[in-house]
Amino acid sequence: MLAVRNRVRVSADFSRTVRSGARSGRRNVVLYAVETGEQPSRFGFIVAKTVGNAVTRNLVKRRLREAAAQSLALNPTGLDIVVRALPASASASWAELSADYRNAFSTCTAKLSQRHARQGG
Template sequence: MLAKIHRVRVAGDFARTVRSGARSGRRNVVIYALPRPGDEPSRCGFIVGKNVGNAVARNLVKRRLRAAAAAFIARNPHGLDLVVRALPASALAGWDDLSRDFDKAVAGALRRCRDKGDTGW
């Protein structure tokens, strides 16, 4: 479980990150990353729609993505907002595939942040 300070919870923050953030996608997930000013804590939010599957499948995907996000935030506790959109293929993916796609998508989004000249990353 992510601590409250590490969760994106407001619709405006989701929208800002998706619209203005750097995007990187893989087979199972799309990651939007937006640097945060100063020494603000990193936050992560999740979008897991009904196209992923029934409630059981969606909750399983969310739990796995939360675990991957918690590991990322442990390594990078400050300066980034992430929004993770689960794609339909994520319902059939195992933990290894999902976490590998998460890590690669985050790396790609961070690379795009650097290329755009966003500060902090």
């Protein structure tokens, strides 16, 4: 379970992350990330009805929250992450979903590092 301080809860924060963040897509998820300085890392999830019925969507959300909790241990500060579940995530196993999440996460953090290096900072 993610603590309240580690959740993206405001619509404006979701929009800012999706619009201006680094993006990485995989078969099951699309992940957006933006740097936030020294603030605690926060995670938000978008699981639309196209993923499946309520039971399926909640299962996907629980799995994605667990993957986010694991990455929070590695990056406790400095990131806002929004994870959009794609329809294929409904039939994905935990191993497939977590691998897609980890790969997308590492790609986004690499893109953010490149941006940071280009800006001289």
